[in-house]
Amino acid sequence: MVNEINQDIATPSTRGLIEFTSPDELLRRDEEEAKKLAEEEQSKPIILSIASHIRTVWNSHRDDKQNDIEPRLLKCLRLRKGKYDAATHAQITKQGGTDLFIKLTAATCRAAKAWMSDIFTDKPFAITPTPVPDLPDEAEAEITQRLAMEYQEAVMAHQRVGVVLDERKFQEYAEKFKKDVLQKIKDEAQKDNDILENEINDDLTEGGWYEAINEVLWDIVTFPAAFLKGPITRMAKTLSWANGQPVIEEVPKKSWERVNPFDLYPSKSAKNIQDGDLLERHRLSRQDLRDLIGVEGYNEEAIKLVLLEHSGGSLKLWTASDQERQMLENKSPETDTEKIDALQYWGSVQGSMLTEWGMEEELEPTEEYKIEAWLIGNIVISVVLNPDPLGNRPYFSASYDNNPDSIWDEGVPELMEDVQQICNSMGRAIINNAGIASGPQVAVLTDLLQPGMDVTTMYPWKLWQFKAEQFTGGQMPIQFFQPDPILDVLMRVYDYFFKQASEVSGIPAYIAGSEKMGGAARTASGLSMLMNAANKGMRSVVANIDKGIITKSVKAHWQHLMLYEPEKAMGDINIVARASSYLLMMESLQARRMEFLSFTNNDADRQIMGASGRAEVLREIAKDLKLPIDRIIPDRESVINSAQDAKIQEILMNISKASGVSMEQLIQIASGQGGQMQQPVAREQNLAGQPMGRA
16 A cells, blocks of 8 residues: 555656656756747747858858968967977978977067066056046036136235236236136146046956956067957956955956957958957857856847757867967867857948847948857857947957058067078087087998897997908998088077077067177166167057057046946046057156256246146156155145245235335235235335335
8 A cells, every 4th residue: 555655656647636747857848948949049030140140251251360360370389389380390300310499489579578568567558638628517617716716816906906907917817817727627637537547547457457468468479469358347256345244246347358369350351450340269168158147138048058059068160270279378178178169250230131130229221230249059149239339349459560451460480480490400400410520420331240230339349240251451341430510600600690580570689688798788888778779679569559459448448437437437538558658768768857857956947847847847756766646745736825825925025124014914915904004114224224215
């Protein structure tokens, strides 16, 4: 009886009132239902059309890159890593001797990267107001009203002392009033920009911008182009305090990342990163995909379908360079076994096509709209309009030597490829010649040897055995001869082309601290002159980074604040990338500022500059020296007020001495509290005994 009851409970039965189903079975049914719905959605003609369009662009861009760019990327990476390509290595092995690879390119790239890292360590940008900054209306009204009151007080002060402002004087005051208003607006704008600059710099630091820039510099000196991406809003876990307890919460965070040049596929004819269609290949883990569930713009059911279809293995979009690339990047193929490749597409599509694809926005059929879409296998997980209101993609690029007609130019390895090959050849020749000339060469008549005689080894007191019946006195069965070393000739050729590496790359050897310096580099002043000359060549490289990456990425971050955090991004600003024009000349500029401060330390220049002007120079010098400026130098307004107070005190003191009226009475009269000043009779003589007129 008990067994029958247990049997009824353990298995579904049509005889019972309630059919029992296990939780695993329910989960399986839900997954199957979700998969069925997702497959039906993906099989719609609209979605199939999107997937087909992205695959067509991918095939075209991949083929173009495999034929032209990817071989160059692999060559640059090999030269940087000190590796021969397979064909060259096979030829060297066939010829025998050493397969030495002199890592001249790697040393030059490291020197260039270290040089630029020093430049970009400090904040490589500044935010300044535009020549005529725009302030909020209420701020301009407040400044204008405040200056108008000051002007009115000046007019009343003239009236109290019986001086009437004529038309010319009135015009002078009006012009001064305009200048004061504009200067006040500029001062207020600069204060706002200083706050905004600190806010942006803090966001960039927390978002990994500086780390990404450091990685981009590695690409700049290695590949034909380097790429930065951002700002990308992601949910990130943070640890904070709440009610005295640590709390972990997820908050949106603006992040930045370097994009590997192998994974970006721009249009072949694109002149810049914003031109033509663009694809980025991502390698996502299953957790990366799960994190996209619930994120605005992504199809949850489509993501779950990807996870179900690829639960047992990875999905790869193999290219011809992948295997060698993994080897050169010191990656094992096994590390990507669980990764799923995804394509992120950026391009322009006609409004009519977007409407056919099912977008709910009201679109003009003939207009071109910029979109972002994600494709994994045959599954489209996202299609949205480009979130940037200006239609820009969140990518920024630069090259070591920018080509205005292409995204790709030449990196340091390509510039010095010929020099590297010649140095490698000379290096191998030097080693081979040194080895050959290190001992005697031996010629042996093997026909005269005793059977089993070993001629491959030679050592002191070795006994050579020959056949007596075949030996004649006129012919020696073994001969020794010494090859001539030609190391001096080979070394001279090597040294010449070693020096040419600095010429073709623009990166002198003394930048990396090389001891092999001669000529002007032997003295401190001569080395300084050479460094300044090298700075001029390097400045163009840094200017490419400033123009292509620094300025545009900081501006993109500011625009992101304008759209989503407008309370932080108020003001009319101008973003200045200062690495090429400022940081490269830091030491020279600091010295010139100190000289300027010394040259202007005289009464005539102080009268022209005023206290506020000299305070500005001191403030810039203190900023370069990383000194606490606020604790050392008062702000501009305080300096101006202090200077005005000192000038007024000086004027009142002179009037007091000349008129015999006390300082207290003069201050009361000037403020309108002391009535009219009586004209006193001046003293007949001054302290020196000389006659004086009336005050």
